[in-house]
Amino acid sequence: MTQDYEAQDYEYQARQVELDRDRQFRLGEGKISGYCSVFLGALSLLSVLAYQFPAYLTTAELRQVYDATFLQGVLKYGMYFSLFFGVLTFIFKRYRTLGLAGIFMTAIAFAIGGHDVPIQGIEAHRLSLGLDWLILAFLGSAFIFMTLEKLFPKYKNQVILRKEWSLDLAYFCFNHLAISAIVIYANHSAHRFHWAINPDLQASIQSTPIFFQVLLIILSADFVLYWEHRLYHEVKLLWPVHAVHHSVEDLDWLAGSRGHFIQVFSERAMVMLPLYLLGASESALGAYVAIAALQAVLIHCNLDLPFGFLKYIIVTPQFHHWHHSSEKPAIDTNYSAHTILFDWMFKTMHLPGQHWPAAYGTIKLLPRTYLGQTLYPLTSQLKKFSR
Numbered sequence: 001m002t003q004d005y006e007a008q009d010y011e012y013q014a015r016q017v018e019l020d021r022d023r024q025f026r027l028g029e030g031k032i033s034g035y036c037s038v039f040l041g042a043l044s045l046l047s048v049l050a051y052q053f054p055a056y057l058t059t060a061e062l063r064q065v066y067d068a069t070f071l072q073g074v075l076k077y078g079m080y081f082s083l084f085f086g087v088l089t090f091i092f093k094r095y096r097t098l099g100l101a102g103i104f105m106t107a108i109a110f111a112i113g114g115h116d117v118p119i120q121g122i123e124a125h126r127l128s129l130g131l132d133w134l135i136l137a138f139l140g141s142a143f144i145f146m147t148l149e150k151l152f153p154k155y156k157n158q159v160i161l162r163k164e165w166s167l168d169l170a171y172f173c174f175n176h177l178a179i180s181a182i183v184i185y186a187n188h189s190a191h192r193f194h195w196a197i198n199p200d201l202q203a204s205i206q207s208t209p210i211f212f213q214v215l216l217i218i219l220s221a222d223f224v225l226y227w228e229h230r231l232y233h234e235v236k237l238l239w240p241v242h243a244v245h246h247s248v249e250d251l252d253w254l255a256g257s258r259g260h261f262i263q264v265f266s267e268r269a270m271v272m273l274p275l276y277l278l279g280a281s282e283s284a285l286g287a288y289v290a291i292a293a294l295q296a297v298l299i300h301c302n303l304d305l306p307f308g309f310l311k312y313i314i315v316t317p318q319f320h321h322w323h324h325s326s327e328k329p330a331i332d333t334n335y336s337a338h339t340i341l342f343d344w345m346f347k348t349m350h351l352p353g354q355h356w357p358a359a360y361g362t363i364k365l366l367p368r369t370y371l372g373q374t375l376y377p378l379t380s381q382l383k384k385f386s387r
């Protein structure tokens with residue numbers, strides 16, 4: 001089967017990743033403590049702000065799912081560990097500035113209320129910044145996927161602080177903070193198709209077992225995402241928007257966050273349409289959202305998990321890494337997000353046995369800053385006209 005998807009006469013080569021010692025985390029230098037202190041300090045400060053101003057800084061939909069009182073307990077540990085790691089950097093001296101920054105942010109977090117701010121209720125469906133979504137997604141993703149990447153790395157020499165990690169962190173922050181605006185926009189777009197709702201069809205879908213409903217959602221979403229993704233690649237005017245996502249050259253759990261805001265908003269709006277029309281139960285929708293969120297991170301990971309026969313059913317890191325390859329046989333292939341069905345059906349699949357890409361990124365180099373990439377759809381067109 002694998003031979004069917006292997007390009008004839010193409011010499012597949014293994015990617016070489018050099019160990020970057022300057023960016024590596026090593027025990028006993030204070031760098032690990034320094035970064036832990038800064039990240040815990042920043043997350044603590046943001047969490048206290050979210051507890052102080054929930055109407056503006058938390059997501060109504062997410063608030064229904066988590067236990068704010070329990071998370072205050074977690075916050076308490078986060079604050080004390082930030083201080084602990086900050087103090088630890090003074091023993092090693094070299095990364096004292098990071099330790100000081102962590103301690104400083106935690107001190108502000110204590111000053112503006114600390115970990116026992118009274119919990120307030122909020123109005124539902126209000127436009128807000130998803131600070132709670134950002135904090136929880138960062139902690140969850142970093143813990144689950146960095147552990148997996150450490151246990152089953154595809155490229156052992158690739159470091160956590162690889163080139164452009166901070167750029168991708170900026171995308172991660174923006175895309176999570178904007179969650180409420182994205183959901184409002186996507187719901188508004190889907191409701192325009194109110195006329196297409198069939199109540200009998202929705203009732204019969206709701207009467208089926210939950211597993212079937214989730215499967216139906218996955219396949220419908222996959223179909224929409226396949227064509228939306230393919231259009232971004234094949235329509236010349238749209239490509240510069242999507243090229244931002246492809247400009248990343250080292251894939252890991254954070255890399256998938258890189259995406260132009262136009263793509264992020266349009267993608268969510270497109271995928272909302274089948275979900276809206278199918279009218280599946282709340283629990284089926286919840287299960288799909290969780291699966292989709294985890295799979296979106298997983299497929300970008302620096303991860304060589306043995307998926308076995310599943311790699312011919314679902315989209316895995318190897319499958320999606322080929323989508324990010326700049327090698328000729330892989331250009332404009334593997335568009336699917338959840339299952340490989342539509343790539344197989346429409347003959348855009350590239351999964352050459354055990355081979356992985358030798359190079360990632362775009363053929364034409366993009367700007368390397370957040371602003372430069374955000375303006376890229378515009379600047380690339382202007383450049384064309386000025387020629």
Ligand SMILES: [Zn+2]
Binds near residue numbers: 229233242246323
């Ligand atoms: Zn793509």
